Amino acid sequence: MTTLTRDPVRTAPAGSTRNKWIPRLGxxxxxxxxxxxxxxxxxxxxxxxxxxxxxxxxxxxxxxxxxxxxxSRRSGGLxxxxxxxxxxxxxxxxxxxxxxxxxxxxxxxxxxxxxxxxxxxxxxxxxxxxxxxxxxxxxxxxxxxxxxxxxxxxxxxxxxxxxxxxxxxxxxxxxxxxxxxxxxxxxxxxxxxxxxxxxxxxxxxxxxxxxxxxxxxxxxxxxxxxxxSLGHIMSINTDKGVGSGAVPPELPLEAEQQGQGTYFLTGSGDRLGWTTCLDQVENDRAHTTCLQSKDIVGWSIDYLPVDxxxxxxxxxxxxxxxxxxxxxxxxxxxxxxxxx
CATH class of the missing domain: 1.20.1050 (Glutathione S-transferase Yfyf (Class Pi); Chain A, domain 2)
Structure with a gap:
């Protein structure tokens, strides 16, 4: 008669050896x-x-x-x-x-x-x-x-x-x-x-x-x-006038403009809304006179920089x-x- 013996390793529960090194929750x-x-x-x-x-x-x-x-990648011309x-x-x-x-x-x-x-x-x-x-x-x-x-x-x-x-x-x-x-x-x-x-x-x-x-x-x-409001709003200004040939300042790369748009900048540093003298824009001479009377010397734009x-x-x-x-x-x- 053949006597069967059991191998304790083979007869052990599958999880006892397979998951020996796996941490268990408790x-x-x-x-x-x-x-x-x-x-x-x-x-x-x-x-x-x-x-x-x-x-x-x-x-x-x-x-x-x-x-x-x-x-094309550098110039944004994709x-x-x-x-x-x-x-x-x-x-x-x-x-x-x-x-x-x-x-x-x-x-x-x-x-x-x-x-x-x-x-x-x-x-x-x-x-x-x-x-x-x-x-x-x-x-x-x-x-x-x-x-x-x-x-x-x-x-x-x-x-x-x-x-x-x-x-x-x-x-x-x-x-x-x-x-x-x-x-x-x-x-x-x-x-x-x-x-x-x-x-x-x-x-x-x-x-x-x-x-x-x-x-x-x-x-x-x-x-x-x-x-x-977590950031510090920056401003970019010009002082070369706003008449013919003058252009608003260009924002730094990836900057987001803040506020209501482009402001007019006066000689004293005050800022006026872009609608200033708008009612006289159809008459170039009257429009220029209006801007000069308010001492407008350039543009000002608020922005948040990417840095x-x-x-x-x-x-x-x-x-x-x-x-x-x-x-x-x-x-x-x-x-x-x-x-x-």
Whole structure:
């Protein structure tokens, strides 16, 4: 009779050796991943798809630019076909505006509100896990995933945009200010924490999502109106008159004009609107006399230069991260005492 013996290595559970060196999640981190794994895997999938798409589109753009004469690239004389690549860049930039909305409404708002609504929060904190530890992990895991995802997407988009920078008026730096550099990461984290705070206070998932959506839209409107004030507005002036043969000053490359347009500059340094003496423009002599009577010596234009872009982005990100930290502190302090 043949005696069968068992090899302990072969009969061991498959995961015991195969995953020997793979770290395993445990405790609150495992629970949080388990609860929100659908959202996390969706975030990972979207990030991978976005990276692949942008790498592919950048490759097409670089092939197109390589086929052009270097002089045409420097002088901005690229054929109209280049606008196809510009439109692609702008379209992807437009999709970035949805990231803060999704971070606040779909990830932040249900995070704690869902646990309060279903009773999961009470069950978890009745075990050996303290409220503070549970809240900290509840915030840290999704925030880390969100920051990594947004940071990767923003970095790849910036890498795509850099070679096309300054080659088209449609790609002026102000059009991609909020989707390049560190700004998207700080923006997404701020909206995420806003959603978390709303969910903790309202304690109902659907209500929290609706309220968060309203807050996010309001913040986006305020940001779109105020972010240019983070920079220092420069002025370029002329003093050679505004009559026949005189031309307004030309802005530096990639600069964005600010204000209401071109102003008239007086000898004393004051500025007058471009409509000054407009009612007499049909009569050259009367128009010239009017301009002279107001001591107008040239033009003046306000603008934001491209070299302020990174400074403005870091300043804006610093403000948003400060607000994020304040909201996180509120969530932890409030939740520690009044969560249940």
């Amino acid at each position: 405790g609150p981190v495992w629970l949080i991943w388990r609860q929100h794994r659908a959202a996390f895997w969706t975030l990972i999938a979207v990030t991978l798809l976005g990276v692949v798409a942008m790498v592919y589109l950048r490759g097409q753009m670089m092939d197109y630019l390589s086929a052009q004469e270097p002089t 054929p109209p076909e280049f606008e196809t690549h510009v439109d692609r860049l702008r379209s992807i930039a437009g999709y970035f505006s949805f990231i803060p909305v999704l971070a606040g409404v779909l990830l932040g708002a249900p995070l704690i509100a869902g646990d309060l609504e279903t009773g999961t929060a009470k069950l978890v904190t009745s075990q050996s896990v303290s409220r503070l530890r549970w809240l900290t992990m509840k915030l840290a895991v999704p925030a880390t995933m969100l920051a990594l995802s947004t940071g990767i997407l923003a970095s790849v988009f910036t890498w795509w945009w850099q070679p096309a920078k300054g080659l088209s008026e449609g790609l002026i730096w102000t059009s991609v200010f909020s989707v390049t550099g560190v700004t998207p990461v700080a923006y997404a984290l701020l909206m995420f924490t806003v959603g978390v705070a709303a969910g903790m206070l309202l304690r109902r998932t659907l209500v929290s999502m609706v309220v968060t959506l309203g807050i996010v839209v309001a913040i986006e409107f305020v940001w779109s109106e105020l972010w240019r 302020q872009m990174q400074t403005m982005q870091w300043l804006g990100a610093g403000i948003m991260l400060t607000l994020t930290a304040a909201i996180v502190a509120f969530v932890l302090l409030w939740g520690r005492k009044r969560l249940l």
